[in-house]
Amino acid sequence: MLRVGVIGHGAIAQYLAAALPGIGAELVLAITRPGRGEVAKNALGPNVRTAEALGLARPDVVVDCAGHEGLRQHGADILRAGVPLITVSIGALSDDALHQELTKAAQVGRTALHLSTGAIGGLDALASARVGSLQSVTYTGRKPPAGWKGSPAEEVLDLDALTAEAATHFEGSARDAAAQYPKNANVAAAVAIAGVGFDNTRVSLIADPNVHANIHEIHATGDFGELTFTISGKTLPGNARTSALAAMSVVKMVAGQNAAIGF
CATH class of the missing domain: 3.40.50.720 (NAD(P)-binding Rossmann-like Domain)
Structure with a gap:
């Protein structure tokens, strides 16, 4: 065992x-x-x-x-x-x-x-595309305002007052996102490592009162063509800060330690 x-x-x-x-x-x-x-x-x-x-x-x-x-x-x-x-x-x-x-x-x-791939998918395709030439990779993270509480978004926006329009509270590199949002930007970091690196991956983080899930989007262009991957993820029951898929991805990777064949 x-x-x-x-x-x-x-x-x-x-x-x-x-x-x-x-x-x-x-x-x-x-x-x-x-x-x-x-x-x-x-x-x-x-x-x-x-x-x-x-x-x-x-x-x-x-x-x-x-x-x-x-x-x-x-x-x-x-x-x-x-x-x-x-x-x-x-x-x-x-x-x-x-x-x-x-x-x-x-x-x-x-x-x-x-x-661990965490809350996002599509990283296998992105890493494969890197073998050729990747011209651009962007990551957009969109959550309900409450999902950004406890993060630097509170220094930029009045999250409780966001009731109608979405608002962007960060735009920059994946390196800056990872440094400023250590509890929120692991997905951006995963995208960066799979693709064009921390400094060349562009990140936008958005508080959106019109969504009820954590939405992650990758867009990439390169010799392979064009890729857009979007996932609308649920959180673990009873824990609004933790992605269910992030937890599932860890179980999958541990199971892979025992697998004779698998992804």
Whole structure:
């Protein structure tokens, strides 16, 4: 049976823990912040072992569900230990120093950092198109105003007052989006890595009172032709901040560790 570890104990980690028995895997370790072990057990199950680092426990794969800081703190150590790491915190890779550190750690450990596709699809086509020449890639993220609460959008817009017209609160590069919106721009970062990079991927983030889902759109042009991909994503029940597809993509990637054939 595949032995799985997680960094964090939030909504995605809980979704993964519930799904593991159905894919022939078990949760054996939760890496937590100091003093959060009991909280993690309450969230993930009383039998899970908790620790503040990888330590002596050695799962077959670890999943980072703890945001950018979790990847910064634990990612390199896990990779150097030779344990494959799956992350949803793709925006953290906009930091070149961290990107290089994780790359070197994976090379030392002879393993890999796997990037979860998260709340977006179409990245396989975008990455294939990069083999030729990509002229432009844009990403547009559109959410209801409440979906941007707790983000820098509140410094630009009165989100509660948006009742009729959509308003753009960020336009710029994927690198700037990832830096300014660390909890909201992992999709933009995934698009950037699959396509033309953080500095050449253009991003627009929009608060729209006329939508009731998180809408992600990629548009790309290149030697291959033209691509437009749009997904209207639901959030996890009871957690308006977490994409259901992001949680599902993590389960799919863990299941792939056991698969003889698969995508």
